[in-house]
Amino acid sequence: MAVLSKEEAKQIIDKVLAFSKADETSANLNGSRTGNIRYARNSVSTSGETTNLSLSVTSVFGKKSGTATINEFDDKSLEKTVRRAEEIAHLAPDNPEYVGMLGPQNYLDIKSFAASTDAINPDFRAEAAFKSIDPCAKKDLTAAGYWEDSTGFAALGNTKGLFGYNAATSVDFSITVRTNDGLGSGYAVRDVNDVSKLDVALATEVAIQKAQASSKAKALEPGKYTVILEPTAAVDLLQNMMGSMDARNADEGRSFLGKKGGGTRLGEKLFDERVNIYSDPQNLEIPGSPFGGGGGRFAFGGGGSDGRAQEKVVWVENGVVKNMYYSRYWAEKKGVKAIPPPSGFIFAGGNESLADLIKGTEKGILVTRLWYIRAVDPQTLLYTGLTRDGTFYIENGVIKYPVKNFRFNESPVIMLNNLEAAGKPMRQGGNLVPPLKIRDFTFTSLSDAV
């Protein structure tokens, strides 16, 4: 049984902590059942299911810490793991940045578990694949897709009395549809906690339409264009920017948030005043994790959460940088609150749909997806990458024709200064991101790729 209840998890953690002889001990217990199905060329290529239940024990003596993990849960194994973590700690060098463990925390109640997703079985996955392959095959198109669902829990506790538990489910689905002459390609990607909110056939239909509409693209000269970035395209650049909001790097002068002469740009207006970015673990559309730090998506982790409670945080308000995230060590050194990196962010938008944004555009390019994005200059957050799977020319409020893919070189900081409009946000990769209309977006070359 990989997914334990709160009581079952607490029982194991309490047992582990009772074996402790160290100054401080913490235990992270994670369990999941993950299933997937992958297909290409209109045929299933692989499918599988993995269950995993893993315990990680960290023991600390003074400023020396050691971690051991195990997948066996009888008393003897648990005790052995605690002893092993203690041995590793004794042998470890002092960590001058060690900060003592947290006491009990008030964790928010987060609805990240859906029974519908928990109930997914191999037949359900096969059916999802069929719903996606079948319409493509019937239209003489080729589908390649990937479905992964997960149901699991995370629990943590320590000898200072902290305990937390959260169960969560997730589904990630993506589909690429290509025309058989190789001239058109379309894509759709969806992520949900509750599988009943995922319409595979509808997502596939979006990819089909893009594949058919993107065929026989015309070449436009590279240069600066007004673009409409669909949420799938916008999220990557925004996520990269959010991943660079670490306070220590800014204080050390090696971040886009570092300032001439030293110090940081916290409190400075860095973006258009309509830019508002926050995180809210209790948002019903993108429920996050109740605890963060260490295991946060944007931080150096791997050993599970350090137990900090996630709460609502405003990162950018009216274009002004309001918060950065901290390790506990750096926050203590700076005498500030140790805000952990968020598990997902919300870019506040308006009510306009993508169609509305297109309608209001005299001349521009609709970008449906960006690909192979890499940092070029961390100083300015300049990124390069390409458009993919459907790029279109807009004239007088309508999509005129498909255009060949471009390479871009652009910074999300510059991009968010050139904001023209933000539409209604939709979920993308655990974030809420609106379609964005941006002027002077920099395309530097053309690509022949379809």
Added chain:
Amino acid sequence: MKRRDFMQMTGMGMGALMLPSVPIFGNTVSSEHLLEPGIDVALKKRYADIALNATKSKGATYTDVRIGRYLQQFVFTREKQVQNIVNAESFGVGIRVIANGTWGFSATSDVTSEGIAKCAETAVAIAKANSKFQKDPVVLAPQKGVGDVTWKTPIKKNTFEIPTAEKIDLLMKVNGKAMENGAGFVTSNIFSVNEQKYFASSDGSYIDQDIHRIWPTFTVTAIDKAAGKFKTRGALSSPMGMGYEYLDGLASEKIAGPNGTVGYRSSYDMVEDAILAAKQAKEKLTTKTVLPGKYDLVLDPNHLGLTIHESVGHPTELDRVLGYEANYAGTSFATLDKWESKKFNYGSKLVNIVADRIQPHTLGAVGFDDEGVPAKEWDIIKDGILVNYQAIRDQVKIIGGKESNGCCYADNWDSVQFQRMPNISLRPGTEKRSVLDMIKGVEKGIYIIGAGSYSIDQQRYNFQFGGQVFYEIKKGEIVGMLDDVAYQSNTQEFWNSCSQICDKDDYRTFGSFFDGKGQPSQISAVAHGSATTRFDGVNVINTGRKI
């Protein structure tokens, strides 16, 4: 929630390492535990036979069994302190079968007779269940069984036997020297991997392999607080299929380059490189910015390796060409019709690209791949013409091949093996030519060392690469450093602009330790050899911006 623990590195100033995260397999243990022997080879054979018999009795027509113990040690430091030491062990069995003409795979960490028999039955059941989707039955290229054989990476010093304290001492020295020479910050790491894997198949092979890899690396950052500027320079090491002897820093393996630069073959002087890195990072703070335009590029092997990886390695993977990676990594411009024509000019006549799994000291070197095919060497591009692909047993029939190229790999016992890149290398030039000789002939050019930012489209036409250090060449001489350099080109155009290649004395390998592919994603390690090479009239852009 994910199957594996991924250490997120983004907050560590490790951008130059080209990895978003570092995967850790299995359980974390003590470093001493990594030295304990795995199970005896006779027992592995007994377990393998249990699986082979169980699947056969359930109707499998082919079976392979991989009993794997995967060990990792990763040491992370910054400035004067150790950030983390991870010792991890992952042990289990993966069983792959063909039943009803369809693949099935199952894996278990329960390495007992009962556990293996049950896992074997599950693999057959999955194959049978999946067969209802199968349009064409799987056909494997024949592979004669090789009986009981062993293969070991020829290492001199087992990295796992070197005390952790010795590794920390080295990294502290690296960090200290970098700081003394102008670095504001430095992170340094040693990644080491040992795959102890046993492969058995219904073809009659029982192959025991012991594979070692190591990657020492660092990033130094120089800061100008007054100007609000920072610059980084990453290590010019290469990940290698070697033991700790790679860090001996032998003078005989160094190649002196222009302006005090050093190229490293199969021995690396990490401290020396850190000192130079700090000085160069500092120099980059005040160096002149590049004027965009066409330049002749002189590309060092430690830079060119990544360009080879992206623009030749990935597009010639047969699974990409066929569309199996369409939803993720993408497809390829190097389509079958281009190969069939025997006339597709991938590059100029000088361009000879070879695939192999046998070059000593490389990441790709093995005795056998993960479906029991002996390691070999074959041409991908011959005299500029596309002549072959990278293929595995169930693909090679598509290109009329009679045997697999031996490109099958799984990153752990619980991952299903699939087509991964072998070493892909550019053969050195046949005429005697040093780097200085090459630079002498360039009127207006840039000499680029080290891999930097990299991006390429999903069919591998259009790419953009940065670097670590850029030197401006004017009238045959280096006149100083440049900054904000990136070049953009099209794969075919770029390789056709290849006009000179240094000789074998300049040949070195570059590597990727954590190359990602597939859904769910798997990593692999792959090397790319080359000598310094010249490309004419490449478009260079200026990447400097103000925010």
